[in-house]
Amino acid sequence: MTLLNGLLPPYIESIAITVGIYIIMALGLNLITGVTGQLSLGHAAYMSIGAYASAVVSLQLGMPFIFALLAGGIAAGFFGLIIGYPTLRLTGDYLAIATLGFGEIVKSLLFNMPIVGGAMGLAGIPFKSTLTVTLIVVIIVIWMMVRVERSRFGRALLAIREDDIAAECYGINTSLYKVKMFVLGTFIAGIGGALWAHKIMVLQPRDFGFMKSIEILNMVVLGGLGSIPGTVLGAIVLTSIPEVLRFSSDYRMLLYGALLVIMMRFRPNGLLGGVDVTKLVKKSIKSITGSNFADKEKKKVKGGN
Amino acid sequence: MLSIQDIHVKYGAIRAVMGISFEVKAGEIVALIGANGAGKTTSLRSISGLVKPEQGKIFYNDIELTSMPAHKIVEMGISQVPEGRRVFPLMSVLENLEMGAFTRKDKNKIKDDMKKIFQRFPRLEERKNQLAGTLSGGEQQMLAIGRALMSNPKLLLMDEPSMGLAPMLVQEIFKIIREINSEGTTILLVEQNARMALSIANRAYVLETGQVAISGEAKEMAENKEVQKAYLGL
Ligand SMILES: Nc1ncnc2c1ncn2[C@@H]1O[C@H](COP(=O)(O)OP(=O)(O)O)[C@@H](O)[C@H]1O
Ligand SMILES: [Mg+2]
Numbered sequence: 404m405t406l407l408n409g410l411l412p413p414y415i416e417s418i419a420i421t422v423g424i425y426i427i428m429a430l431g432l433n434l435i436t437g438v439t440g441q442l443s444l445g446h447a448a449y450m451s452i453g454a455y456a457s458a459v460v461s462l463q464l465g466m467p468f469i470f471a472l473l474a475g476g477i478a479a480g481f482f483g484l485i486i487g488y489p490t491l492r493l494t495g496d497y498l499a500i501a502t503l504g505f506g507e508i509v510k511s512l513l514f515n516m517p518i519v520g521g522a523m524g525l526a527g528i529p530f531k532s533t534l535t536v537t538l539i540v541v542i543i544v545i546w547m548m549v550r551v552e553r554s555r556f557g558r559a560l561l562a563i564r565e566d567d568i569a570a571e572c573y574g575i576n577t578s579l580y581k582v583k584m585f586v587l588g589t590f591i592a593g594i595g596g597a598l599w600a601h602k603i604m605v606l607q608p609r610d611f612g613f614m615k616s617i618e619i620l621n622m623v624v625l626g627g628l629g630s631i632p633g634t635v636l637g638a639i640v641l642t643s644i645p646e647v648l649r650f651s652s653d654y655r656m657l658l659y660g661a662l663l664v665i666m667m668r669f670r671p672n673g674l675l676g677g678v679d680v681t682k683l684v685k686k687s688i689k690s691i692t693g694s695n696f697a698d699k700e701k702k703k704v705k706g707g708n
Numbered sequence: 709m710l711s712i713q714d715i716h717v718k719y720g721a722i723r724a725v726m727g728i729s730f731e732v733k734a735g736e737i738v739a740l741i742g743a744n745g746a747g748k749t750t751s752l753r754s755i756s757g758l759v760k761p762e763q764g765k766i767f768y769n770d771i772e773l774t775s776m777p778a779h780k781i782v783e784m785g786i787s788q789v790p791e792g793r794r795v796f797p798l799m800s801v802l803e804n805l806e807m808g809a810f811t812r813k814d815k816n817k818i819k820d821d822m823k824k825i826f827q828r829f830p831r832l833e834e835r836k837n838q839l840a841g842t843l844s845g846g847e848q849q850m851l852a853i854g855r856a857l858m859s860n861p862k863l864l865l866m867d868e869p870s871m872g873l874a875p876m877l878v879q880e881i882f883k884i885i886r887e888i889n890s891e892g893t894t895i896l897l898v899e900q901n902a903r904m905a906l907s908i909a910n911r912a913y914v915l916e917t918g919q920v921a922i923s924g925e926a927k928e929m930a931e932n933k934e935v936q937k938a939y940l941g942l
Contacts, residue, residue, distance in 0.1 A: 558803070558806070565798055572778070572794075
């Protein structure tokens with residue numbers, strides 16, 4: 404279980420854990436914004452709910468980490484359900500504003516709740532999110548995402564994103580699917596929050612503001628909305644860049660912003676948006692082994708798009 | 709089979725349909741014709757459950773559809789070829805057809821129906837792995853019809869299937885509509901091409917600003933002076 408821990412220098416290991424947590428966060432949001440096309444500007448709120456819930460389970464109940472992790476997911480998913488059900492009837496701008504409002508409400512509630520330490524926050528959370536644990540959770544979440552994407556359920560989601568009116572014409576209960584996805588996405592955010600709490604060991608409400616939600620949204624958009632490999636890549640790139648840019652502390656956010664603008668200029672659909680990674684890998688394997696006749700047809704199809 | 713009783717539909721403050729009533733009997737082709745904005749699409753959307761009338765009732769074989777959710781209505785055997793085709797552009801032809809059968813659980817029967825659709829539209833079979841967004845307009849219309857047929861409907865609602873197609877293709881689409889009908893599917897056809905619609909329909913209703921203006925047997929309508937002047941350009 405502790406195989407990987409301590410293998411890397413502590414600073415790098417810490418960044419690797421952070422990257423893992425953001426991959427989880429971004430994959431959760433990708434389900435909501437990328438796959439079903441619901442713009443959510445309050446994803447960090449669900450992260451904070453998961454973080455605080457898991458911290459309370461660890462601190463007050465002293466239960467093993469796995470329970471804290473699940474409690475974080477379930478608490479966030481529960482709020483996802485009660486928020487998602489009424490708000491997903493809203494569309495576009497209205498939904499974005501509602502999710503944004505919810506994020507701010509959660510933040511002010513946490514500020515004013517003595518049980519979670521108010522503005523002081525919660526301290527003394529045990530360190531449990533080792534690199535190994537984080538990596539295992541990342542792999543499970545990616546596996547879940549791939550399963551969802553390939554299922555009948557995933558097909559329905561794709562149809563909703565492409566044309567929700569047509570999807571409804573063919574018997575897809577679009578609001579039910581949107582709510583289900585919202586709950587799953589927020590559950591995953593809660594898991595990410597739980598890992599986060601047990602990594603930094605101190606929680607403060609202001610860590611989970613609007614900017615955090617936007618950062619996570621950036622990862623999904625940068626990677627390519629709806630693409631699992633893209634989202635993973637987006638999370639890796641956007642979590643590491645601020646670290647790499649640390650040398651220029653004053654200009655860090657400026658460079659980060661400039662990078663986003665350049666990215667959107669040259670790859671408006673995201674790094675891997677519209678790229679079928681499975682096909683790409685198969686193709687490169689084939690070109691290495693020297694047989695590629697089956698791919699000509701496919702190329703024609705993609706090219707016409 | 710289908711009975712629309714005095715429905716009123718609003719989009720916000722805009723009154724799109726103001727008390728429309730009509731009937732479709734099993735086995736018929738019924739045409740709804742009328743100018744742009746008359747409320748034809750809105751009437752179809754009300755039947756499919758995509759919009760809810762604020763007043764009036766819709767019955768399908770004596771079952772009330774008025775407050776039923778859209779996915780339940782598809783399960784009851786009503787499907788729609790939407791205005792402007794609305795194929796899923798990034799899905800293949802095959803995947804689009806599969807989406808049409810989304811509510812069905814009879815896997816073997818679905819395969820048979822897919823075969824039938826490919827017999828009817830050989831061009832779709834040739835292009836079954838092609839992305840739907842790369843098809844020509846006529847092919848997309850065929851795909852939209854095929855996709856609607858995949859739900860195995862008893863009543864097919866078609867919204868301007870000839871829109872934007874070359875005359876040759878319009879002929880072909882109307883031939884297909886007649887075939888589908890002769891194989892037992894009842895059809896409610898919305899068209900701006902009144903001449904073609906009246907030539908294949910049993911009965912027709914003319915809509916004007918959210919109300920039924922004229923109705924009757926399609927043959928008689930084609931000879932009606934008012935209809936000729938307003939919709940047939942005679
Ligand atoms: N989504 C919508 N929002 C607001 N008004 C609409 C909408 N759809 C249609 N309308 C209005 O409702 C009326 C009827 O439209 P429609 O049913 O599309 O007519 P048709 O299909 O006969 O052209 C028109 O005045 C149109 O502008
Ligand atoms: Mg219309």
